[in-house]
Amino acid sequence: MPNTATSSGAGAPAGEGGRARPQALPILASSDRGPRASGPLARPATPRPPSPAAAAAGGYQLALQQLTDSALPTGAFAHSLGFETYIERGLVHDEASFGVWLSAFVGQQLTYSDGVAIRFLFEGADVGELDSLLSAQLLPRQLREASVKMGGRLLEIGDEVFPSPELAVYRELVTTGRAAGHQPLAFAVVARSLGVPLPEALAAYLFAAVTSLTQNAVRAIPLGQNAGQRLLRKASDDVAAAVERIGRLAPDDFGAVSPGLEISQMRHERQRARMFMS
Amino acid sequence: MSQNSSAVISPWAASAEEGGRARFAVPATPRPPSSATADRPVRGRLELGIKVPNGKSIASTQFHQGALRILRPHYLDESGQVCYVMVNPGGAYLGADLYVIDVEVGDGAKLLLTTQSATKIYRTPGSFAEQRMTLRLGEGAQLELAPDQLIAYREASYRQNTLITLTPSSSLVMAEVITPGWSPDGASFRYEELRLRTEIHVEAGGGTELLALDNLLIRPSLNDVTGMGFMEGRSHLGSLVVVDSRVDQALADELHALSAGHDAYTGVSLTASLGGTTGLVLRSLSDSTEELNRLLGACTALLRGQWYGQAPLDLRKY
Numbered sequence: 001m002p003n004t005a006t007s008s009g010a011g012a013p014a015g016e017g018g019r020a021r022p023q024a025l026p027i028l029a030s031s032d033r034g035p036r037a038s039g040p041l042a043r044p045a046t047p048r049p050p051s052p053a054a055a056a057a058g059g060y061q062l063a064l065q066q067l068t069d070s071a072l073p074t075g076a077f078a079h080s081l082g083f084e085t086y087i088e089r090g091l092v093h094d095e096a097s098f099g100v101w102l103s104a105f106v107g108q109q110l111t112y113s114d115g116v117a118i119r120f121l122f123e124g125a126d127v128g129e130l131d132s133l134l135s136a137q138l139l140p141r142q143l144r145e146a147s148v149k150m151g152g153r154l155l156e157i158g159d160e161v162f163p164s165p166e167l168a169v170y171r172e173l174v175t176t177g178r179a180a181g182h183q184p185l186a187f188a189v190v191a192r193s194l195g196v197p198l199p200e201a202l203a204a205y206l207f208a209a210v211t212s213l214t215q216n217a218v219r220a221i222p223l224g225q226n227a228g229q230r231l232l233r234k235a236s237d238d239v240a241a242a243v244e245r246i247g248r249l250a251p252d253d254f255g256a257v258s259p260g261l262e263i264s265q266m267r268h269e270r271q272r273a274r275m276f277m278s
Numbered sequence: 279m280s281q282n283s284s285a286v287i288s289p290w291a292a293s294a295e296e297g298g299r300a301r302f303a304v305p306a307t308p309r310p311p312s313s314a315t316a317d318r319p320v321r322g323r324l325e326l327g328i329k330v331p332n333g334k335s336i337a338s339t340q341f342h343q344g345a346l347r348i349l350r351p352h353y354l355d356e357s358g359q360v361c362y363v364m365v366n367p368g369g370a371y372l373g374a375d376l377y378v379i380d381v382e383v384g385d386g387a388k389l390l391l392t393t394q395s396a397t398k399i400y401r402t403p404g405s406f407a408e409q410r411m412t413l414r415l416g417e418g419a420q421l422e423l424a425p426d427q428l429i430a431y432r433e434a435s436y437r438q439n440t441l442i443t444l445t446p447s448s449s450l451v452m453a454e455v456i457t458p459g460w461s462p463d464g465a466s467f468r469y470e471e472l473r474l475r476t477e478i479h480v481e482a483g484g485g486t487e488l489l490a491l492d493n494l495l496i497r498p499s500l501n502d503v504t505g506m507g508f509m510e511g512r513s514h515l516g517s518l519v520v521v522d523s524r525v526d527q528a529l530a531d532e533l534h535a536l537s538a539g540h541d542a543y544t545g546v547s548l549t550a551s552l553g554g555t556t557g558l559v560l561r562s563l564s565d566s567t568e569e570l571n572r573l574l575g576a577c578t579a580l581l582r583g584q585w586y587g588q589a590p591l592d593l594r595k596y
Contacts, residue, residue: 100505101506101507103507104508105507107501108507112493132487132488133488135488136477136478136549139490139547139559140545140547141547142547144550180550253493253495254491254493255493256473257492257493258507259508259509259515259563260507260508260543260563261507261508263510263543263561264545265545265547266545266546266547266559266561267544267545269547270531
């Protein structure tokens with residue numbers, strides 16, 4: 001889909017294509033005018049093909065943003081995935097201590113379980129088989145239930161907003177009880193059907209998980225909003241490292257757990273006062 | 279069977295790594311060859327088949343080769359459960375060593391399988407040491423697996439792949455302790471890598487389904503594993519895995535309550551249920567083998583009393 005001629009910088013979110021110039025948005029809106037758009041920022045001289053960013057925006061970029069937006073109603077706000085246990089023990093109590101937990105979570109859980117599952121799906125592994133691997137590997141009950149709960153919502157939303165034959169197959173497995181419907185797989189099926197390249201899909205998924213966990217920590221600890229933003233910026237290094245590592249892992253690595261994270265997720269089942277379901 | 283069943287459980291597994299490397303354009307890092315393809319000598323082999331001809335369980339088949347032996351069977355009580363003790367006469371696992379253990383507990387048979395002493399992994403330059411264990415439990419079969427603790431020395435690398443297949447009426451209890459290892463300078467976690475990967479499959483509806491995948495990977499050489507989010511400042515790790523149709527939330531709660539009396543950080547949770555049976559996993563961090571043995575011993579004592587009518591396990595090693 002031809003779009004604005006003003007975007008530059010491959011990979012930049014389309015909405016920021018105009019580099020913070022206020023005129024960017026109106027130009028984005030007038031996409032029907034094509035690359036020769038005569039807005040104030042367009043270069044009139046020679047016609048040129050859409051920039052990579054513009055092409056991506058027309059392809060999967062905006063869809064991917066919608067899919068990973070923290071406003072996507074999957075219920076992520078209700079899950080700490082174990083960090084609430086650390087809060088209760090007094091070990092996570094401020095920006096720095098949550099940062100340590102978040103870094104461990106990205107480097108372990110999100111890398112070896114969610115990330116590897118997404119990669120294998122992109123590489124053609126059977127979704128039903130991956131689904132049963134995840135169900136078997138997520139040993140803490142609340143963690144398994146969280147993955148299935150958020151996965152179920154993602155499957156529903158995906159069915160309405162990003163339907164595809166692959167998604168229909170996975171939904172069918174879930175509705176007939178042959179698969180549980182895990183969040184990373186629901187995401188991966190949709191992202192793959194949208195043509196998102198694997199590294200981008202991984203980075204987007206991991207960063208979305210990090211974002212909702214950080215937002216939850218901001219409410220629960222509590223932290224200031226700016227502290228949350230600082231944490232996210234720092235976590236982006238962990239996300240980049242995780243994407244790189246996920247690409248190098250072998251099938252034997254799938255589901256490798258950290259005992260500490262796992263025990264804390266298990267103990268959350270018995271925590272008396274809690275804000276989160278996991 | 280156990281030769282190729284090690285860890286690769288799906289047809290896609292073999293190609294996944296290649297695809298990933300190409301796609302990410304990451305230079306191939308030197309890795310030890312995968313266990314499925316490695317041409318490594320079998321240092322020790324042990325095969326054991328247990329049957330119950332007349333109320334007392336006993337080996338109907340028994341075979342050992344190389345650096346794995348088994349002691350004469352004995353009976354610790356009147357339950358008919360036979361106890362076999364595995365022995366590694368060499369005393370330790372070395373680099374590129376492969377140990378293959380294959381155990382079948384027939385319908386209604388009861389086996390307690392333990393070791394004579396700690397499993398020690400010495401320096402493994404070049405290639406990791408590996409143990410591949412295949413366990414099959416028949417209808418109503420009962421297996422208690424209670425090895426001594428695992429100690430990895432400086433620069434040791436070890437993989438333990440355990441593949442368990444059981445029926446919904448089988449009963450499995452396995453306990454394991456991993457120490458922080460040992461090095462001459464007294465520092466902990468000086469080994470390269472420990473991988474303990476266990477798959478538990480349940481025979482249901484004519485096929486088998488994966489009930490639990492427990493994959494423990496500790497790589498002190500790559501990351502600091504001592505702190506928050508990994509070992510939580512503790513040095514020893516204990517695991518208890520139970521699969522039995524009698525496993526339920528009440529049992530999980532009971533074991534959790536039991537753990538409270540120990541100097542350990544412990545979690546208990548249940549797997550999904552498959553074919554009428556359920557798994558329970560207890561994971562615990564502590565600072566000594568003794569404390570974890572006390573905790574795991576208390577848990578198995580409870581199960582032995584409630585389910586099997588047996589007294590707590592008392593293994594006098596000799």
